[in-house]
Amino acid sequence: MIKFQGSDQYVATPDLMLAVNAAVTLTRPLLIKGEPGTGKTMLAEEVASALKMPLLQWHIKSTTKAQQGLYEYDAVSRLRDSQLAGVEDSARVRDIHNYIVKGVLWQAFTADQPVALLIDEIDKADIEFPNDLLREIDRMEFYVYETRELVRARHRPVVFITSNNEKELPDAFLRRCFFHYIKFPEADTMRAIVDVHFPGLKQELLAAALKTFYDIRNLPGLKKKPSTSELLDWLKLLVAEDIPLAALHSKDDQVAIPPLVGALLKNEQDVTLFEKLVFMQRHHR
Ligand SMILES: Nc1ncnc2c1ncn2[C@@H]1O[C@H](COP(=O)(O)OP(=O)(O)OP(=O)(O)O)[C@@H](O)[C@H]1O
Ligand SMILES: [Mg+2]
Numbered sequence: 585m586i587k588f589q590g591s592d593q594y595v596a597t598p599d600l601m602l603a604v605n606a607a608v609t610l611t612r613p614l615l616i617k618g619e620p621g622t623g624k625t626m627l628a629e630e631v632a633s634a635l636k637m638p639l640l641q642w643h644i645k646s647t648t649k650a651q652q653g654l655y656e657y658d659a660v661s662r663l664r665d666s667q668l669a670g671v672e673d674s675a676r677v678r679d680i681h682n683y684i685v686k687g688v689l690w691q692a693f694t695a696d697q698p699v700a701l702l703i704d705e706i707d708k709a710d711i712e713f714p715n716d717l718l719r720e721i722d723r724m725e726f727y728v729y730e731t732r733e734l735v736r737a738r739h740r741p742v743v744f745i746t747s748n749n750e751k752e753l754p755d756a757f758l759r760r761c762f763f764h765y766i767k768f769p770e771a772d773t774m775r776a777i778v779d780v781h782f783p784g785l786k787q788e789l790l791a792a793a794l795k796t797f798y799d800i801r802n803l804p805g806l807k808k809k810p811s812t813s814e815l816l817d818w819l820k821l822l823v824a825e826d827i828p829l830a831a832l833h834s835k836d837d838q839v840a841i842p843p844l845v846g847a848l849l850k851n852e853q854d855v856t857l858f859e860k861l862v863f864m865q866r867h868h869r
């Protein structure tokens with residue numbers, strides 16, 4: 585098995601690589617938590633491509649049910665077809681297999697080659713959702729009652745599960761996973777991440793932008809801390825708008841509000857808080 589070592593597009597810290605390889609070795613799902621925008625979803629994509637596996641993605645919403653990942657029986661289509669069917673179609677209508685819609689897990693279980701499976705944002709669903717998948721994740725099989733068949737995984741998929749911590753996950757579910765929390769990147773890691781997205785960015789601009797970014801993140805009482813992806817957005821704008829370095833640098837006699845701060849701060853309270861801080865700094869000089 586190839587070990588995951590990060591990629592050209594994705595910066596993985598040593599502890600993250602260790603976690604990925606541990607989950608693969610244990611053949612347990614890797615449960616990844618971390619602030620929004622810390623690369624949880626992208627990790628699954630990158631590992632899949634590093635291991636040369638197709639990635640099947642299941643994005644969870646508040647209305648998603650576990651059963652949808654297995655299969656759904658499309659009774660409505662069957663009823664409609666039965667009403668409209670001519671003689672030649674009636675055989676089709678009679679065969680219930682034609683109305684079983686395979687879900688992502690079914691596809692993952694029956695794929696010709698080992699695949700990676702991403703169950704993204706599991707905490708969006710109701711609390712029954714993870715419990716309803718215990719057996720499938722454990723035994724890698726499920727039963728289709730309508731057709732009386734057992735679907736069993738030909739190859740155990742490499743499973744990634746992400747959560748933003750909106751809900752606690754049940755203990756029985758946690759027991760079956762390998763857990764990793766993606767810590768918010770430190771400045772060095774962040775520099776490496778930025779370098780992946782903007783190779784050759786001017787070092788002074790990057791240093792000034794990172795300082796502003798971490799200053800904002802460290803503001804006490806901030807409602808929403810800006811994330812990696814927001815920093816990347818902001819840098820993209822700074823580059824595109826050709827913002828001069830001076831606009832970011834706080835000169836000795838003036839501290840200015842950085843341009844395009846709307847890329848980083850997403851609500852008016854946070855902007856006010858930040859403006860207050862800048863104002864105070866200016867007057868304490
Ligand atoms: N380690 C990293 N290396 C390279 N790019 C990264 C990294 N972490 C985050 N990014 C950038 O941040 C963006 C957001 O990442 P991603 O969508 O995977 O975050 P997430 O943790 O799934 O966020 P959310 O919880 O909001 O879904 C990526 O598209 C990528 O551009
Ligand atoms: Mg995500």
